[in-house]
Amino acid sequence: MTHPSDTGPAPVLALKDISKSFGAVRALRGVSLELFPGEVHALAGENGAGKSTLIKTLAGVHRPDSGQVLLDGEPVVFHGPGDARDAGIAVIYQEPTLFPDLSIAENIFMGRQPRRALGRIDHKATHTATAALMQRLGVDLDPDRPARGLSIADQQIVEIAKALSFDARVLIMDEPTAALTGSEVARLFGVVRTLREQGAAVLFISHRLEEIFEICRRVTTLRDGAWIASEPVEGMTEDDLVRRMVGRDLDELYPKQDVEPGEVALSVRRLTREGVFTDVSFEVRCGEIVGLAGLVGAGRTEVARAVFGIDRWDAGEVEVQGHRLTNGAPSTAMAAGLALVPEDRRAQGLVMDMSIERNIGLTGLRTTVKAGLMDRGAERSRSLDWAVKLQVKYARIADTVNTLSGGNQQKVVLAKWLATGPKVLIVDEPTRGIDVGTKAEVHRLLSQLAADGVAVLMISSDLPEVLGMADRVLVMHEGRLTAEIPRSEATEETVMAAATGRAAA
Amino acid sequence: MTVTAPTPAPATEVSKSSGTRLVDRVFKMRELAILVVFLVMIAITQAGNSQFLSEQGIKDLLLNATILVLVATGQSLVVITRNVDLSVGSTLGITAYAAGTYLNGGGNPVVAIALAVLLGIGVGLLNGLLVSLGQVPALVVTLGTMYIIRGVDSIWVGSSQITAADLPGGFVDFGSGGISAVPYLALIALAVLIATAYYLKHFGSGRELYALGSNPEAARLAGIPVRKRTLVAYTFCGALAGLAGAMYLARFGNVDSGTGTGYELTVVSAVVVGGVVFTGGSGSVYGAALGALLLTSINGVLPALGVSSVWVLAINGILLLLAIAVDRVVALRVASALKKRNARHA
Numbered sequence: 001m002t003h004p005s006d007t008g009p010a011p012v013l014a015l016k017d018i019s020k021s022f023g024a025v026r027a028l029r030g031v032s033l034e035l036f037p038g039e040v041h042a043l044a045g046e047n048g049a050g051k052s053t054l055i056k057t058l059a060g061v062h063r064p065d066s067g068q069v070l071l072d073g074e075p076v077v078f079h080g081p082g083d084a085r086d087a088g089i090a091v092i093y094q095e096p097t098l099f100p101d102l103s104i105a106e107n108i109f110m111g112r113q114p115r116r117a118l119g120r121i122d123h124k125a126t127h128t129a130t131a132a133l134m135q136r137l138g139v140d141l142d143p144d145r146p147a148r149g150l151s152i153a154d155q156q157i158v159e160i161a162k163a164l165s166f167d168a169r170v171l172i173m174d175e176p177t178a179a180l181t182g183s184e185v186a187r188l189f190g191v192v193r194t195l196r197e198q199g200a201a202v203l204f205i206s207h208r209l210e211e212i213f214e215i216c217r218r219v220t221t222l223r224d225g226a227w228i229a230s231e232p233v234e235g236m237t238e239d240d241l242v243r244r245m246v247g248r249d250l251d252e253l254y255p256k257q258d259v260e261p262g263e264v265a266l267s268v269r270r271l272t273r274e275g276v277f278t279d280v281s282f283e284v285r286c287g288e289i290v291g292l293a294g295l296v297g298a299g300r301t302e303v304a305r306a307v308f309g310i311d312r313w314d315a316g317e318v319e320v321q322g323h324r325l326t327n328g329a330p331s332t333a334m335a336a337g338l339a340l341v342p343e344d345r346r347a348q349g350l351v352m353d354m355s356i357e358r359n360i361g362l363t364g365l366r367t368t369v370k371a372g373l374m375d376r377g378a379e380r381s382r383s384l385d386w387a388v389k390l391q392v393k394y395a396r397i398a399d400t401v402n403t404l405s406g407g408n409q410q411k412v413v414l415a416k417w418l419a420t421g422p423k424v425l426i427v428d429e430p431t432r433g434i435d436v437g438t439k440a441e442v443h444r445l446l447s448q449l450a451a452d453g454v455a456v457l458m459i460s461s462d463l464p465e466v467l468g469m470a471d472r473v474l475v476m477h478e479g480r481l482t483a484e485i486p487r488s489e490a491t492e493e494t495v496m497a498a499a500t501g502r503a504a505a
Numbered sequence: 506m507t508v509t510a511p512t513p514a515p516a517t518e519v520s521k522s523s524g525t526r527l528v529d530r531v532f533k534m535r536e537l538a539i540l541v542v543f544l545v546m547i548a549i550t551q552a553g554n555s556q557f558l559s560e561q562g563i564k565d566l567l568l569n570a571t572i573l574v575l576v577a578t579g580q581s582l583v584v585i586t587r588n589v590d591l592s593v594g595s596t597l598g599i600t601a602y603a604a605g606t607y608l609n610g611g612g613n614p615v616v617a618i619a620l621a622v623l624l625g626i627g628v629g630l631l632n633g634l635l636v637s638l639g640q641v642p643a644l645v646v647t648l649g650t651m652y653i654i655r656g657v658d659s660i661w662v663g664s665s666q667i668t669a670a671d672l673p674g675g676f677v678d679f680g681s682g683g684i685s686a687v688p689y690l691a692l693i694a695l696a697v698l699i700a701t702a703y704y705l706k707h708f709g710s711g712r713e714l715y716a717l718g719s720n721p722e723a724a725r726l727a728g729i730p731v732r733k734r735t736l737v738a739y740t741f742c743g744a745l746a747g748l749a750g751a752m753y754l755a756r757f758g759n760v761d762s763g764t765g766t767g768y769e770l771t772v773v774s775a776v777v778v779g780g781v782v783f784t785g786g787s788g789s790v791y792g793a794a795l796g797a798l799l800l801t802s803i804n805g806v807l808p809a810l811g812v813s814s815v816w817v818l819a820i821n822g823i824l825l826l827l828a829i830a831v832d833r834v835v836a837l838r839v840a841s842a843l844k845k846r847n848a849r850h851a
């Protein structure tokens with residue numbers, strides 16, 4: 001453990017002995033951190049460890065209860081996010097914060113649009129600059145389309161573009177890669193390396209440990225709001241890092257049980273939604289975990305949504321345990337024993353200002369209603385049960401979901417759907433933003449469900465997860481299923497080749 | 506329409522402009538639809554009653570619409586920020602009376618107008634402060650100020666009233682005069698409308714109003730001065746309500762303690778019919794102005810067709826529901842179109 005200030009120049013931004021509480025929850029307890037120019041610094045810790053809170057303190061969103069923020073060695077007080085921005089700090093928050101009604105270009109430059117004479121906005125320059133940013137990130141998003149309806153990954157990309165759009169001295173990224181797949185992450189890292197060479201300081205959060213080892217020079221670990229260590233990444237192993245985060249050794253990350261597949265539980269035949277996906281056929285058997293891989297935008301989420309009945313399909317059919325599902329009717333899908341854990345927890349998974357208890361209880365309304373009235377006691381015990389099983393970290397089960405950390409919100413979404421006791425479970429990015437410890441827990445849970453005879457379809461952008469958990473891997477490329485790879489043959493190369501269309505021919 | 510292939514595919518001009526067009530088209534369509542309904546209605550009425558589009562007929566139509574257009578323009582700004590101002594009717598009433606009283610005492614018309622606008626600004630500031638500082642919904646706050654102002658107005662005015670005879674002749678002439686069929690008042694309203702639209706589109710603070718209504722939390726994180734912008738929107742709305750009060754006085758010459766009662770609901774209807782979405786973040790003042798024009802012309806059209814005016818309110822209501830239904834359908838259409846364009850292949 002080297003002392004941070006041994007290294008070269010003075011820190012651009014530093015936190016000294018910061019504490020922050022929300023009511024009884026002590027989110028940060030005397031945390032210190034130094035960010036140097038030209039370094040990518042990782043912030044690691046379990047869900048609820050206080051990473052996002054720390055970032056919001058740096059960004060002027062939260063005012064620390066005690067301690068100091070130092071900019072170029074001078075104490076500063078940020079009265080709001082605007083102050084931090086003016087000081088050259090760009091922040092990508094964990095949850096995308098876009099204006100759905102405004103165009104991508106306006107989203108990126110809101111508050112600091114290029115100006116013409118008399119302070120008027122230069123719309124053309126805004127457009128051009130946005131297009132250039134998209135080029136740099138290697139994506140082809142239309143700068144003039146509204147942000148409404150963008151996938152989580154694309155929202156993430158707009159957030160990244162926003163942060164890059166001003167020449168920040170400090171770039172703070174709270175899980176920017178959580179929804180991205182390999183090639184987008186590679187793009188992002190390319191950009192981050194360039195910024196680093198130009199002397200920017202970068203603070204990076206990710207629950208994908210391999211990313212930390214790939215791009216970061218030092219790592220600061222938090223546990224339960226307390227500072228544990230700040231140390232160089234070089235020479236550390238993933239196990240070392242996990243031990244720092246969790247405080248103990250971790251069980252196996254991919255505890256896949258071997259299960260003899262039973263009969264077909266979910267059967268999708270020639271499913272087509274025009275312009276979105278075409279001719280998708282596959283089966284999932286009881287006891288099987290089938291991975292669905294592909295690049296962002298390949299149509300994986302869209303297939304899941306159509307199967308569940310959220311979007312209509314134009315041709316084809318879906319059967320759950322021999323029952324044909326009605327097109328566009330989630331309620332019949334649910335009745336047939338299908339459950340879908342959606343990718344966008346804020347928009348589709350949770351009622352943000354309802355309690356944890358009620359959120360988990362929502363899907364069980366039918367079973368917890370007695371004589372037309374809600375049985376609150378039954379709801380509570382059921383919710384508690386699942387909250388404990390998934391190790392949701394909360395102060396009180398009656399707290400609203402928006403006070404939870406991002407990863408814990410994800411656990412509530414999972415609990416909500418697992419509580420329905422599904423026969424077929426479709427999970428879309430089930431471990432997005434979940435820490436390693438809980439990731440292993442979620443994997444064990446999925447594996448256990450499969451062993452109990454549930455058919456699981458797992459969409460994931462986390463390739464090691466797909467390889468570690470799936471009995472079979474389906475790969476989509478540009479709206480079509482391009483490959484079906486059995487567990488024994490699935491490797492990073494074979495899956496990526498199919499996902500990028502190289503093997504499709 | 507993103508391509509995440511290792512080599513960035515050059516974005517084709519076609520896909521770019523088609524994106525712009527889709528969005529533009531929807532908004533233009535919305536305004537165009539109102540315009541078409543309006544024109545059809547006028548045409549039918551003219552066919553049934555050839556007196557309808559006489560010079561005086563057009564002038565009346567425009568004069569009646571002018572005041573509503575002004576107030577609706579101000580209201581749009583507030584609605585765009587995901588708020589509402591229910592006090593505009595009361596504000597119009599009290600500012601009209603204030604300007605009238607001042608003129609009755611031998612005051613200068615220009616000063617009278619300035620007085621009305623200043624009074625409106627005062628009310629707007631009050632609303633804006635209450636809404637942006639207190640954590641109380643705008644609906645409740647402005648409902649409160651609406652009653653307070655009406656109450657003050659009633660005490661002040663009592664059973665007296667201002668009539669055209671109390672006002673300087675020039676002021677009244679200005680209120681009803683114009684360049685052939687186009688009233689001066691309509692020209693003023695048009696100038697205000699164009700300036701507001703230009704501001705909303707081309708100035709950073711104007712765009713921030715949209716951002717604010719679209720996602721307040723994100724606006725805060727983007728460093729937008731949320732309170733200040735809210736305050737500005739309300740102040741502007743109050744100012745226009747005040748200006749409308751002065752115009753009301755010039756146009757009708759007749760003000761009592763009941764002037765402008767219930768007007769706020771007409772204004773909100775006009776704004777919503779005009780496509781300014783009640784949940785904030787989208788819509789244009791041109792749309793709101795067209796909505797105002799449509800609603801006022803119905804008032805004029807029905808009598809011209811010999812239909813009892815008792816139907817006016819019902820028809821306004823139907824239009825309102827229709828507008829909301831159309832918005833909903835259009836929103837769904839756009840959403841699914843955007844979804845399809847998300848899939849990065851076609």
Ligand SMILES: Nc1ncnc2c1ncn2[C@@H]1O[C@H](COP(=O)(O)OP(=O)(O)OP(=O)(O)O)[C@@H](O)[C@H]1O
Pocket residue numbers: 022025026027045046047048049050051052053054094393394402403404405406407408433435
């Ligand atoms: N606004 C809030 N009100 C109450 N409690 C909060 C609030 N924000 C955060 N917390 C609590 O503070 C703790 C730290 O949360 P934080 O979001 O910083 O965690 P995190 O390290 O970012 O976790 P994750 O990896 O899941 O994103 C959590 O226990 C959380 O419930």
Ligand SMILES: [Mg+2]
Pocket residue numbers: 051052053094174405406407
């Ligand atoms: Mg977080």
